[in-house]
Amino acid sequence: MARNTTVKADHNAPAITELLAKFVVNHPSKGWSDKVDYEAHRTFANWFGCAIGPSQHETVHAALAAVSELSPAPQAAILGRRERVDIANAAMINGISSHTFDFDDTHLKTIIHPAGPVASAVLALGEHIGSTGREMIDALVLGIEVSCRLGNAVYPNHYDRGWHITGSTGMLGSAAACSRLLKLDAARTQMALGIAASQPIGLREQFGTMTKPFHPGGAAKAGLMAALMAKHGYTASKRALEAPRGLLQVFSDKTDWAEVTEKLGETWEIEINTYKPFACGIVIHPSIDGCVQLRNQHNLKPEDISKVTIKVHSLVLELTGKKTPADGLQGKFSVYHSCAAGIIFGRAGEHEYSDEVVNREDVVALRSKVEAIVDDSIDEASSDVTIETTDGRTLHVFVEHAVGSVERPMTDEQLKAKFVDQSEPVIGREKAEQAWTLSMQLATLSSVKNLLGAATPA
Amino acid sequence: MARNTTVKADHNAPAITELLAKFVVNHPSKGWSDKVDYEAHRTFANWFGCAIGPSQHETVHAALAAVSELSPAPQAAILGRRERVDIANAAMINGISSHTFDFDDTHLKTIIHPAGPVASAVLALGEHIGSTGREMIDALVLGIEVSCRLGNAVYPNHYDRGWHITGSTGMLGSAAACSRLLKLDAARTQMALGIAASQPIGLREQFGTMTKPFHPGGAAKAGLMAALMAKHGYTASKRALEAPRGLLQVFSDKTDWAEVTEKLGETWEIEINTYKPFACGIVIHPSIDGCVQLRNQHNLKPEDISKVTIKVHSLVLELTGKKTPADGLQGKFSVYHSCAAGIIFGRAGEHEYSDEVVNREDVVALRSKVEAIVDDSIDEASSDVTIETTDGRTLHVFVEHAVGSVERPMTDEQLKAKFVDQSEPVIGREKAEQAWTLSMQLATLSSVKNLLGAATPA
Numbered sequence: 001m002a003r004n005t006t007v008k009a010d011h012n013a014p015a016i017t018e019l020l021a022k023f024v025v026n027h028p029s030k031g032w033s034d035k036v037d038y039e040a041h042r043t044f045a046n047w048f049g050c051a052i053g054p055s056q057h058e059t060v061h062a063a064l065a066a067v068s069e070l071s072p073a074p075q076a077a078i079l080g081r082r083e084r085v086d087i088a089n090a091a092m093i094n095g096i097s098s099h100t101f102d103f104d105d106t107h108l109k110t111i112i113h114p115a116g117p118v119a120s121a122v123l124a125l126g127e128h129i130g131s132t133g134r135e136m137i138d139a140l141v142l143g144i145e146v147s148c149r150l151g152n153a154v155y156p157n158h159y160d161r162g163w164h165i166t167g168s169t170g171m172l173g174s175a176a177a178c179s180r181l182l183k184l185d186a187a188r189t190q191m192a193l194g195i196a197a198s199q200p201i202g203l204r205e206q207f208g209t210m211t212k213p214f215h216p217g218g219a220a221k222a223g224l225m226a227a228l229m230a231k232h233g234y235t236a237s238k239r240a241l242e243a244p245r246g247l248l249q250v251f252s253d254k255t256d257w258a259e260v261t262e263k264l265g266e267t268w269e270i271e272i273n274t275y276k277p278f279a280c281g282i283v284i285h286p287s288i289d290g291c292v293q294l295r296n297q298h299n300l301k302p303e304d305i306s307k308v309t310i311k312v313h314s315l316v317l318e319l320t321g322k323k324t325p326a327d328g329l330q331g332k333f334s335v336y337h338s339c340a341a342g343i344i345f346g347r348a349g350e351h352e353y354s355d356e357v358v359n360r361e362d363v364v365a366l367r368s369k370v371e372a373i374v375d376d377s378i379d380e381a382s383s384d385v386t387i388e389t390t391d392g393r394t395l396h397v398f399v400e401h402a403v404g405s406v407e408r409p410m411t412d413e414q415l416k417a418k419f420v421d422q423s424e425p426v427i428g429r430e431k432a433e434q435a436w437t438l439s440m441q442l443a444t445l446s447s448v449k450n451l452l453g454a455a456t457p458a
Numbered sequence: 459m460a461r462n463t464t465v466k467a468d469h470n471a472p473a474i475t476e477l478l479a480k481f482v483v484n485h486p487s488k489g490w491s492d493k494v495d496y497e498a499h500r501t502f503a504n505w506f507g508c509a510i511g512p513s514q515h516e517t518v519h520a521a522l523a524a525v526s527e528l529s530p531a532p533q534a535a536i537l538g539r540r541e542r543v544d545i546a547n548a549a550m551i552n553g554i555s556s557h558t559f560d561f562d563d564t565h566l567k568t569i570i571h572p573a574g575p576v577a578s579a580v581l582a583l584g585e586h587i588g589s590t591g592r593e594m595i596d597a598l599v600l601g602i603e604v605s606c607r608l609g610n611a612v613y614p615n616h617y618d619r620g621w622h623i624t625g626s627t628g629m630l631g632s633a634a635a636c637s638r639l640l641k642l643d644a645a646r647t648q649m650a651l652g653i654a655a656s657q658p659i660g661l662r663e664q665f666g667t668m669t670k671p672f673h674p675g676g677a678a679k680a681g682l683m684a685a686l687m688a689k690h691g692y693t694a695s696k697r698a699l700e701a702p703r704g705l706l707q708v709f710s711d712k713t714d715w716a717e718v719t720e721k722l723g724e725t726w727e728i729e730i731n732t733y734k735p736f737a738c739g740i741v742i743h744p745s746i747d748g749c750v751q752l753r754n755q756h757n758l759k760p761e762d763i764s765k766v767t768i769k770v771h772s773l774v775l776e777l778t779g780k781k782t783p784a785d786g787l788q789g790k791f792s793v794y795h796s797c798a799a800g801i802i803f804g805r806a807g808e809h810e811y812s813d814e815v816v817n818r819e820d821v822v823a824l825r826s827k828v829e830a831i832v833d834d835s836i837d838e839a840s841s842d843v844t845i846e847t848t849d850g851r852t853l854h855v856f857v858e859h860a861v862g863s864v865e866r867p868m869t870d871e872q873l874k875a876k877f878v879d880q881s882e883p884v885i886g887r888e889k890a891e892q893a894w895t896l897s898m899q900l901a902t903l904s905s906v907k908n909l910l911g912a913a914t915p916a
Contacts, residue, residue, distance in 0.1 A: 058691065065690035066683065070544040073529035086528040162703035167656070195669050198625070198661050199676065203695075205703040211653050211694040214687075218657065225524065229672075232523035233516065236669040237661075245620035245663040251709075 009244035016260045017197075017241045020149075021190035024142050024176045027265055029134060030443070032141065036268045037443065040141050045439035046105055046275045046415055047098050047115035048079065052435070052455055053350065053422030054100035055080025059210045063096050063217070076124040077452045080426045087124040088221045088228075091174070095120035095217030099166075101350045102212075102332050103279040103422070107144075107269060108381065108406060110151035110165055111282065114273060116216030117170025118143035118177050121224040126448060131181050133445035141270050143177025143223075146193075148269035150241070152259035154252035159204075163251060167202030167215030172241075174223020175230075182231055194236025195226035197247040207281075207319070208333050275415060277404040278348040280332040283316045283380055285402035287335055290385030291342035294395045302344050302366050304389045310339065311375040311384040321372070331358040340366040343387075349421065381405060412440075427457050467702035474718045475655075475699040478607075479648035482600050482634045485723055487592060488901070490599065494726045495901065498599050503897035504563055504733045504873055505556050505573035506537065510893070510913055511808065511880030512558035513538025517668045521554050521675070534582040535910045538884045545582040546679045546686075549632070553578035553675030557624075559808045560670075560790050561737040561880070565602075565727060566839065566864060568609035568623055569740065572731060574674025575628025576601035576635050579682040583636050584906060591903035593639060599728050601635025601681075604651075606727035608699070610717035612710035617662075621709060625660030625673030630699075632681020633688075640689055652694025653684035655705040665739075665777070666791050733873060735862040736806040738790040741774045741838055743860035745793055748843030749800035752853045760802050760824050762847045768797065769833040769842040779830070789816040798824035801845075807879065839863060870898075885915050 030037060054060060055078065064078065067089040074084035078093050085093065098104050098116045107114045119140055126136045147169040151158075159165045175196035179189040199222040202215035230236075240246050248255045278288050287310045294300065312335070322334040331337040331353045340363050341352040357363055378384060381402070387395045401407040410418070416436050423432035435454035438445065445451065488495060512518060513536065522536065525547040532542035536551050543551065556562050556574045565572045576598055584594045605627040609616075617623045633654035637647040657680040660673035688694075698704050706713045736746050745768045752758060770793070780792040789795040789811045798821050799810040815821055836842060839860070845853045859865040868876070874894050881890035893912040896903065903909065 062690040062692040063687060066686035066692065069686050070546055071531035071533065072544070073531070075529065086530070088528055162708035164656075194664070194667070195672065198622075198664055198669050198673060199657070199659055201657055203656050203698065203703060203705060203708055205695045205698055205701045205705075205708075206652070206656055209652070209693045209695055211656050211692070211698075214653065214692075215656060228524035228527050229521060232520040234520040234524065234669070234672075235667045237663045237667055240661065240663055240669075243663045245661060247661060247663075250620035250661055250663075 010249060010255065011244055013242035014257050014261055015239065015242065016257065017190055017193050017239055019261065019264070020146055020176065021193055022186045023264055024146065024180050025184070025186045025189050027142060029138050031265070032268055036141065036271050037137065039271050039273060040137050041440050041442060042275065042415060043105055043115050043270055043273050044119055044137065044140060044442055045419060045436060047119045048435065048439045048455070049419035049422050050101065050104040051094045051098035052080040052426050053103070054097050055426055057100050059100045059213060060093060060097050062210065063093050067093065075128050077127060077456065079455045080457065082456060087128045088225055090124035091121040091224050092217040092221040094123065095220035096213045099213035099216045101279045102281060103276050103350060105273050105275050106282045107148050107151070107273055109272065110148060110155040111159065112148055112151045112169060113166045113216060114144040114148055114173065116166065117219035117223065118147065118173040120217065120220035121174040122177050122181060123448065125178050125181050125224055127452060129181065130447060133442040133448065135181060137443045139177040139180040141268065142180055143173040144270045145268060146176040147173025149260045150248065153256050154248055157254040158252035161252070162204050163200065164202030164204050164206065164212065164215050167219040168200035168251065170216055170219030171196040171199050171201060171222040171226070174220045175226040178224045178227035179230065182227055184227065184231055188230045190238060191234060191236050192227040192230035194238065194240035195229055195234060196223050197236065197240035200247065200251055208330050272406050274404055274406055275410050277410055277414065278338070279350045279353050280338055280348060281320045284320050284335045284338045285404060286381060286383035286399040287312060287385060288338050288342040288348050289402040290383050290397045290399040291339045292346055293397050294385065294387050295343050295346055298395055300343060300387065302362055305343065305366060305369055305387060306390045307388040308339055308370040309373065309386045310335065310370070311373045311378055313378050313380040314374045314376055315380045317372055317374060325358055327355045328353045328358050335372055336367045336370040337363065339370045427455060468707060468713065469702055471700035472715050472719055473697065473700065474715065475648055475651050475697055477719065477722070478604050478634065479651055480644045481722055482604065482638050483644045483647050485600060487596050490726055494599065494729050495595065497729050497731060498595050499898050499900060500733065500873060501563055501573050501728055501731050502577055502595065502598060502900055503877060503894060505577045506893065506897045506913070507877035507880050508559065508562040509552050509556035510538040510884050511561070512555050513884055515558050517558045517671060518551060518555050520668065521551050525551065533586050535585060535914065537913045538915065540914060545586045546683055548582035549579040549678040549682045550675040552581065553678035554671045557671035557674045559737045560739060561734050561808060564732050564734065564740045565606050565609070565730065566732055566740070567730065568606060568613040569617065570606055570609045570627060571624045571674060572602040572606055572631065574624065575677035575681065576605065576631040578675065578678035579632040580635050580639060581906065583639050583682055585910060587639065588905060589639050591900040591906065595901045597635040597638040599726065600638055601631040602728045603726060604634040605631030607718045608706065611714050612706055615712040616710035619710070620662050621658065622660030622662050622664065622670065622673050625677040626658035626709065628674055628677030629654040629657050629659060629680040629684070632678045633684040636682045636685035637688065640685055642685065642689055646688045648696060649692060649694050650685040650688035652696065652698035653687055653692060654681050655694070655698035658705065658709055666788050730864050732862055732864055733868050735868060735872065737808045737811050738796055738806060739778045742778050742793045742796045743862060744839060744841035744857040745770060745843060746796050746800040746806050747860040748841050748855045748857040749797045750804055751855050752843065752845050753801050753804055756853055758801060758845065760820055763801065763824060763827060763845060764848045765846040766797055766828040767831060767844045768793065768828070769831045769836055771836050771838040772832045772834055773838045775830055775832060783816055785813045786811045786816050793830055794825045794828040795821065797828045885913060
């Protein structure tokens with residue numbers, strides 16, 4: 001039987017489960033600046049397009065086929081598809097879809113993809129219970145605040161340990177957001193957070209498989225069900241997050257409680273959310289950006305290149321060091337392929353991560369000329385890119401912050417282009433434009449009926 | 459961003475995800491002794507009665523009310539109730555129900571309650587797809603082998619860290635069992651284990667709340683859905699369990715791979731499963747047993763007692779040291795209440811953990827006379843009990859192994875009495891007897907139709 005060998009129990013943690021529950025329940029609607037509300041709409045719209053784009057992908061097909069075995073009630077929409085399923089599974093499938101192309105948003109402080117677990121639950125539940133757009137934006141902001149602050153409290157130790165932090169904190173953001181939408185009181189919201197705390201989802205080991213996008217989807221579903229259970233009186237520990245054997249102390253060796261408590265309700269994590277310009281792991285972005293910059297400045301063609309050298313932090317290779325990716329999904333975890341794609345195509349959208357492109361002869365040839373050197377003096381958000389040409393030139397750029405970062409945010413025009421680029425093949429140009437416009441106006445909509453109509457193919 | 463501070467990665471782990479998948483797929487039906495098959499039936503029957511007993515409890519009501527919001531299809535039975543829900547949620551609710559009275563089975567080597575996550579999934583899925591009783595017993599034995607061996611590999615470190623090991627390994631047992639029932643091939647079974655590996659459920663912090671029984675229920679559901687997803691081609695890491703960032707290395711600081719690999723298919727963990735004679739945490743059992751023994755030997759009445767002293771391992775107080783439990787559920791985590799109940803009633807079934815009994819004046823008075831002394835030289839499975847009487851006698855017993863342990867197993871008669879005692883108030887005497895008989899004959903049944911009929915109230 002067990003010895004009591006737990007070494008690091010902190011018995012003086014603040015009561016953050018209660019604190020967050022009260023915050024989620026009591027914070028006023030739009031109790032933040034216009035800037036925060038604007039970023040919330042960009043977060044929602046970016047997520048919405050990212051969920052439509054992969055809706056016909058085999059990952060979504062497989063998940064939906066499994067769910068269909070339950071003969072689910074047609075309660076809520078699956079973005080980009082005509083099928084409808086129950087709210088828990090709609091949350092799961094939209095969460096899976098939105099992360100399938102690895103093209104969604106990133107809270108760079110923790111590498112959490114915040115929208116997937118929260119927006120997926122908010123939309124499915126909100127559609128079913130008839131929430132207004134304003135209520136949904138409120139729930140989205142508050143839910144993301146909960147998951148990102150808890151992420152801040154355990155990052156990087158928790159992530160380094162091997163957890164995929166998007167899913168392992170996301171169920172708490174989803175539970176918070178759904179509790180808000182359901183208008184639960186603080187005591188029940190505290191229980192919802194507690195029930196969700198027993199269900200962290202996600203291992204980094206799954207990167208490169210369909211189970212990676214399952215993590216935000218599973219988290220969305222777990223949080224939604226936790227809120228429904230709490231609504232009906234299901235109980236959990238009141239200190240499920242902070243107790244010596246609460247979630248944060250169990251799944252992380254270090255916890256900074258101040259990240260949860262300080263300036264709660266005054267600063268907003270969604271304000272520093274970012275959106276991916278490239279359909280791959282965020283740590284590759286500065287390297288692609290550098291390759292695209294040099295390509296465009298010097299009008300480079302693949303045949304001009306003799307060698308590409310990138311100097312990056314060790315984390316970049318740890319996460320995306322796949323030298324010879326076999327298919328599109330593996331390509332997203334290959335800084336080598338990504339740099340080659342950036343040079344050949346001048347972009348790295350979903351198309352550049354198709355099985356076909358990843359195995360194309362010219363892409364494979366250029367990929368083999370890319371060398372990555374670890375230099376931990378370089379920040380993970382940066383990259384030092386040098387291209388040597390066959391005619392003897394050495395071209396160099398140091399990318400401190402990639403496009404799409406907090407410092408160099410995507411413009412609304414770029415976001416819209418990304419949205420339409422993904423959605424048009426699924427729902428057509430007109431609906432894609434309409435879905436973008438309505439997403440960016442969500443807080444003014446009395447219901448999501450028209451928005452979901454736009455997201456459904458004819 | 460993250461530093462790479464993970465210290466303990468073991469890059470030489472055997473390929474246990476693949477090994478277990480092949481084992482689950484290829485091991486022949488009833489490829490074990492009659493003794494193992496017999497214990498599998500006792501495991502199933504004990505679980506079945508434990509799920510019927512609490513079926514009207516508020517915990518089950520709350521969970522079912524939440525599930526009902528999904529308008530689930532009536533695919534599978536909820537034991538002891540007339541409602542039917544989809545197979546995933548039936549697995550969840552039966553799993554919750556079976557652990558609600560904390561009266562189910564225990565694999566003492568790990569304190570895993572093995573049946574809940576596995577049998578709940580097997581029954582729901584097996585009913586729906588028309589499995590034979592033989593197929594269900596096979597799946598139960600193999601699923602429990604998977605979860606208990608994985609538990610052995612990480613115990614006690616994982617448990618000491620704060621995980622409720624029943625739910626945090628149970629989803630793997632459920633995934634294995636459901637893969638077997640679905641007749642998935644080894645590659646898909648490996649994926650099912652991988653998908654499940656991202657979903658460990660359960661914190662010890664939740665003990666004393668409704669979320670504790672949610673852990674086996676949630677694990678049953680997660681494993682069942684993982685198998686369904688794998689059936690339809692959903693993918694996961696092939697080394698999701700053993701990789702340096704696979705589940706076992708992420709959620710435990712120490713892993714003994716030999717516990718998984720050695721004599722796999724030759725020895726059977728279900729053979730050392732045990733069943734609770736008392737409706738509370740297993741570590742209290744030797745203390746209750748000692749109190750009941752002294753009570754019966756000396757015909758003790760509560761008013762005869764001046765003091766009760768138990769010497770136990772520190773784990774006992776860590777898990778069940780609640781001095782003044784406020785209600786029945788908390789009573790299950792109070793060695794003080796449990797000893798008082800043993801002396802007053804000569805038993806500690808579910809009735810002795812009602813809110814009423816826990817707050818009864820004579821029970822509270824006797825409880826306050828119980829003193830617990832930590833002595834780590836005493837095994838957690840033992841208890842040294844001394845009762846001092848008002849007339850000056852000092853009575854003593856040392857309980858090395860409590861009734862219900864591997865060394866002093868419950869007889870079939872005792873198990874049947876426990877089954878009927880729990881089931882009769884729900885389904886009546888006749889159906890209770892019938893349900894017991896059919897449960898103990900499961901491998902001979904061509905379907906579970908009659909068995910489920912017996913478990914459904916008129």
